[in-house]
Amino acid sequence: MKKRTDNTKNPRPTGTPFTKGGTASDKNSPLLKGVDAERQTGVFTCRPTWQEYFLEVMAAAAKRATCDRGRFACVIARDNVLLSTGYIGAPKGSPHCDDVGHLMKTVVNEDGTQSRHCVRTTHAEANAICQAAKNGISVDGATLYCQMTPCRACAGMIANCGIIRVVAQHNYHGASSAEGCEILKNAGVELVILNDVPPSYKDQ
């Protein structure tokens, strides 16, 4: 008798390999070759973890972002269930940076240094929280995945809507981010930073 398999442990159906870093038509993709080998053995080692899965969903959402200073997105999940997504963009009905250019402001920090920010957009974290609110979905006790450590404004919203954990792909430069981290700490929100080096971009 054929042994039954646990689809919970291995839900990827045959013929739809996970092709991270390659496409189905890319026959030379080392990863696809690996998937082919895995298909024969039935042992899938490249299955993403839940964190990798949510970070990949976040990368997909980021493609919708409309400010090229940082095409950031955000995902909120609880108990491995996706609750909400958001990406950086102008508020509903307002023009996008990609169409009319950035709306730059210079911030003078307490230590005398200056930093430049585009303020045309609503941030990904705020948009993900707004999407949950609009649809009546509680994010209490959830984890928020984001690309940068949240700014002061977003951190306040994260703390107040009951999110208990933030996973940031990068540490962000600037005082607002430091203040954001402080707000999360004060609220008892766990902060995990995967990469301490902030990415650089023009007119920082």
Ligand SMILES: [Zn+2]
């Ligand atoms: Zn912009």
Ligand SMILES: [Zn+2]
């Ligand atoms: Zn923000």
